[in-house]
Amino acid sequence: MAIATPGKKIFDIPMTAAKTTTATEIATTIAITAATTTTTTANTATMASTTTGTTITGSPTGAITRAYDPTVGICNSIAGGSTGGSDNNYPITENPYNAIDGNINTKYLNFGDGSTGCYGSAPPGINTGFYVTPTISNATVAIGLLFATSNDFPTRDPTMVTLEGTNETSTAALNSGASWTLIYNGSTGIDSYIDSNRLTYVSRQNFSNTMAFSSYRLLVTAKRGVSNSVQYAEAHIMGYIYNS
Numbered sequence: 001m002a003i004a005t006p007g008k009k010i011f012d013i014p015m016t017a018a019k020t021t022t023a024t025e026i027a028t029t030i031a032i033t034a035a036t037t038t039t040t041t042a043n044t045a046t047m048a049s050t051t052t053g054t055t056i057t058g059s060p061t062g063a064i065t066r067a068y069d070p071t072v073g074i075c076n077s078i079a080g081g082s083t084g085g086s087d088n089n090y091p092i093t094e095n096p097y098n099a100i101d102g103n104i105n106t107k108y109l110n111f112g113d114g115s116t117g118c119y120g121s122a123p124p125g126i127n128t129g130f131y132v133t134p135t136i137s138n139a140t141v142a143i144g145l146l147f148a149t150s151n152d153f154p155t156r157d158p159t160m161v162t163l164e165g166t167n168e169t170s171t172a173a174l175n176s177g178a179s180w181t182l183i184y185n186g187s188t189g190i191d192s193y194i195d196s197n198r199l200t201y202v203s204r205q206n207f208s209n210t211m212a213f214s215s216y217r218l219l220v221t222a223k224r225g226v227s228n229s230v231q232y233a234e235a236h237i238m239g240y241i242y243n244s
Contacts, residue, residue: 062238062239062240062241063146063236063237063238064134064136064137064140064142064237064238064239064240064241065100065132065134065216065236065237066100066102066134066135066136067097067100067101067102067103068097068101068135069100069132069133069134069135069136070132070133070135071096071097071099071100071130071131071132071133072096072130072131072132072174073089073090073095073096073108073110073128073129073130074128074129074130074131074217074219075089075110075111075112075127075128076127076128077127077128077129077177077217077219078127078162078177078219078221079162079164079180079182079185079219080164080177080180080182081177082175082176082177082178083174083175083176083177089110089111089112089128090108090109090110090111091109094106094107094108094109094231095108096108096110096130096132098233099130099232099233099234099235100132100234100235100236101234102234103233104148104199104200104201104233104234105151105199105233106233107150107151107231107232107233108130108231108232108233108235109150109156109229109230109231110125110128110129110220110229110230110231111124111125111128111228111229112124112125112126112127112128112229112230123223123226123227124227124228124229124230125156125158125220125223125227125228125229125230125231126220126221126222126223126230127219127220127221128219128220128230129161129217129218129219129220130217130218131174131215131216131217131218132215132216132218132237133214133215134214134215134216134237136241137241137242138214139167139212139213139214139241139242140212140213140214140237140239140240140241140242141209141210141211141212141213141239141240141242142163142165142183142184142209142213142216142237142238142239143206143207143208143209143238143239143240144204144205144206144207144237144238144239145161145163145184145188145189145204145205145218145235145236145237145238146189146201146202146204146205146234146235146236146238147188147189147190147201147202147205147232147234147235147236148199148200148201148202148232148233148234148235149190149196149197149198149199149200149202149232149233150198150199150231150232150233151198151199151233152198153227153231154195154196154198154224154225155223155224155225155226155227156223156224156227156229156230156231157188157190157196157223157224157230157231157232158188158190158220158222158223158230158232159187159188159190159191159192159222159223159224160185160186160187160188160220160221160222161184161185161186161187161188161218161219161220161221161235162182162184162185162218162219162221163182163183163184163185163216163217163218163237164180164181164182164183164216164217164219165180165181165183165211165213165215165216165217166179166180166181166213166214166215166216166217167213167214167215168215169214169215174215174217180217181211181213183207183209183211183213183216184205184207184209185221186205186207187205188202188205188232188235189202189203189204189205190202190224192222192224195224199233201234204238206238209239212242216237218235218237
């Protein structure tokens with residue numbers, strides 16, 4: 001596992017697009033802005049293998065996910081657990097790639113886990129999400145999440161998530177719970193009680209982390225209300241490139 005150590009420089013990931021609160025497509029070749037009200041959220045994760053005296057320097061403002069990064073939709077999964085199912089649990093036009101495509105007009109919708117395939121879970125959409133391997137670098141340090149709401153049905157909004165990281169590369173390992181280390185367990189920035197505007201970036205959620213990973217797994221653990229699925233327009237992982 002790569003770990004940021006003193007003397008190793010962490011570079012910011014450049015970004016130029018400005019926050020939008022309307023249905024505006026963001027260029028997919030650049031990182032997503034964090035020029036939104038930033039909320040620092042306590043990290044409830046227990047992080048492993050951190051190094052005494054480790055520091056990360058610079059301005060934590062870049063997105064490490066971008067359009068066309070290898071992404072797999074998953075369901076029936078919890079932090080530390082193995083993947084219970086993938087694919088065929090979301091509409092083909094509302095697939096997990098949409099969560100990081102930089103286009104707020106598209107969305108990722110997942111119906112849920114369930115005992116048969118990935119349908120019929122109670123409540124639908126919980127324990128769904130995706131894992132992604134950022135192509136910007138094979139070692140990145142995640143320190144935040146930036147969500148955007150989708151076009152309709154506020155009851156489908158995810159309000160709580162977990163984020164894990166791994167340096168495993170095989171499909172079998174990526175589907176195994178033993179491969180993943182918990183980084184964050186907390187809010188998406190979408191309010192549980194007050195309806196967020198549609199097609200809107202919400203407050204970025206920051207957390208403390210010093211570990212570098214090559215892939216990340218994001219899972220929804222709570223949503224706003226009763227609905228048949230969970231959906232969101234964007235779910236970007238924010239952080240740094242680790243220079244080894």
